[in-house]
Amino acid sequence: xxxxxxxxxxxxxxxxxxxxxxxxxxxxxxxxxxxxxxxxxxxxxxxxxxxxxxxxxxxxxxxxxxxxxxxxxxxxxxxxxxxxxxxxxxxxxxxxxxxxxxxxxxxxxxxxx
Numbered sequence: 001x002x003x004x005x006x007x008x009x010x011x012x013x014x015x016x017x018x019x020x021x022x023x024x025x026x027x028x029x030x031x032x033x034x035x036x037x038x039x040x041x042x043x044x045x046x047x048x049x050x051x052x053x054x055x056x057x058x059x060x061x062x063x064x065x066x067x068x069x070x071x072x073x074x075x076x077x078x079x080x081x082x083x084x085x086x087x088x089x090x091x092x093x094x095x096x097x098x099x100x101x102x103x104x105x106x107x108x109x110x111x112x113x
Contacts, residue, residue, distance in 0.1 A: 025079065026058060026077045026079065026111075027078065027079055027080045027081055027110065028077075028078045028079075028080060028081040028083065028084035028085075028108055028109065028110055029077055029078070029084065029110070029111075030053075030057075030075075030076040030084050030087060030088055030105070030108055030109070031073065031075055031076075031105055031106070031109060032073070032074045032091075032103065032104070032105035032107065033071070033072070033073050033074075033103060033104040033105060034071070034072050034097070034102075035068075035070060035071050035101075035102035036070045036071070036100070037070055037100075038070060039069055039070050039072065045096075046062070046074075050094065050096065051090045051091045051093075051096055052087075053076075053094075053106075055087075056078060056079070056087065057076040057077060058077045058078065058079060059075075059076070059077040060074070060075070060076050060077075061076075062074055062075075074106075081108065081110065085108055088108050
């Protein structure tokens with residue numbers, strides 16, 4: 001019976017978020033908040049990932065505010081602080097965030113434990 005529960009849970013898992021035991025340990029995160037102004041216009045540009053800031057991310061999520069669906073929070077998980085800092089540097093130096101007046105981050109974070 002326990003095996004069937006695990007099978008069901010695996011089928012229901014989020015597309016980009018495998019079970020913790022199937023992923024490498026996470027050491028760092030990047031969280032960025034952006035007021036996109038127009039989510040539907042912004043999303044295809046985000047998906048292109050021209051700065052390659054997400055290429056080493058183990059998990060990536062885009063969360064939308066319930067109160068303002070044009071406000072997004074981008075959550076990324078990395079295997080190391082070095083990978084997260086490298087991704088942050090690529091993102092900042094690319095200038096893609098400069099088009100947004102209302103933003104916070106990208107912030108490289110570690111688990112407070």
